[in-house]
Amino acid sequence: MYKGHYVSVVIAAAGMSNRMGSKINKQFISINNKPILAHTIEKFERCRYVDEMIVVAKEDEINYCRKEIVKRFKFNKVSKIVRGGKERQDSVYNGILALDEKTDIVLSHDGARPFVKIKNIVDGIEGAIEYGACVIGTPVKDTIKVVGDSDNITNTPKRDFIWAAQTPQCFKKEIIMEGYRKAINDNFMGTDDSSLVERLGIEVKMIMGSYENIKITTPEDLIIAESILKNKGTIFRRKEFVFQSR
Incomplete structure (x- = not known):
């Protein structure tokens, strides 16, 4: 509990993983002998100010998630695993409805963002308490172009005002x-x-967040993840677990 506030996190892990081109949910692809989702949950498990986590998973993956993620890695703060919806927005709402009644601060986070820094989690909690609503993000590095229906550039917004939103959103x-x-x-x-x-x-x-806080969505993102882990002095290993509905 942080200064009398009960902090809950909704982990959205019910995506379809279409862009990954994998036979399994991207959250269950293993990097360094640990599924991506386990890396993600571990960050919030280690944050002493987080009181509970609700994981939102596809209905046919709930049992697998409970056994191979929560129980296997002994995540004590995961209080519930609930069914996801058709869209991410539906899934997060299902997670919010399952929050502990004591909750007054809510963080939503993508299950496929395993490199979130604990400092950013704490910054988000403090931001929600102070401002009511905040988002972790980073200034964009590229020039952004607004393109019309005919693929012609219609506007070039000033880069100083453009940020890439990440999660957690608090x-x-x-x-x-x-x-x-x-x-x-x-x-x-x-x-x-x-x-x-x-x-x-x-x-x-x-x-302000971190440029390392990427969302792993495509095979190219796994290469970036490999680089991040190597820079952290960690040997990178990738393995696709065979998913079986239980």
Whole structure:
């Protein structure tokens, strides 16, 4: 518990992994003899200010996740594994509905972001307490172009104002709940949790994250993950576990 606040994390791990081209969910691909999802959960397990985690998984992977991730690696803070929805937004909402009633600070995080720094988790918790809503992110390095229907460039926004949003995205519980309720009522599908809160007219603070906090989505991202682990002095090993529904 952080200064009297009960902090819960929703780990979104119910994606389809279409861009990975793998036979299994990307979260279960192993790097350095540990599934990506286990690397991710471990960061929040090690953060002393996190009180509980809700993992959201595909329905037919819940038992596998419980046995091969939570029990195998002895993650004590994972209180529930719940069924995901059709879209990520649906999945995170299922996770929010399963939170402990004591929760007042909610973090949402991608299961495929295993390199989040504990410092950024703490910064996010503090940001949610201070501002009500915040997002971890980094300034973009490339020039961004806005392209129209004919693939012609229509605008070049000033790079100083463009950031790449990451996770965790962090909120006071009542704020993110209100964002989700309005999105459901309006049949609105956002690109991330922050966009639901922004629609309420609530300011969301951007907090500096890390360029290492990548989301592993494609085979190329695994190569980047290999480089990150090597830079940390870790031997990289990749293995695809054969998934069997249990």
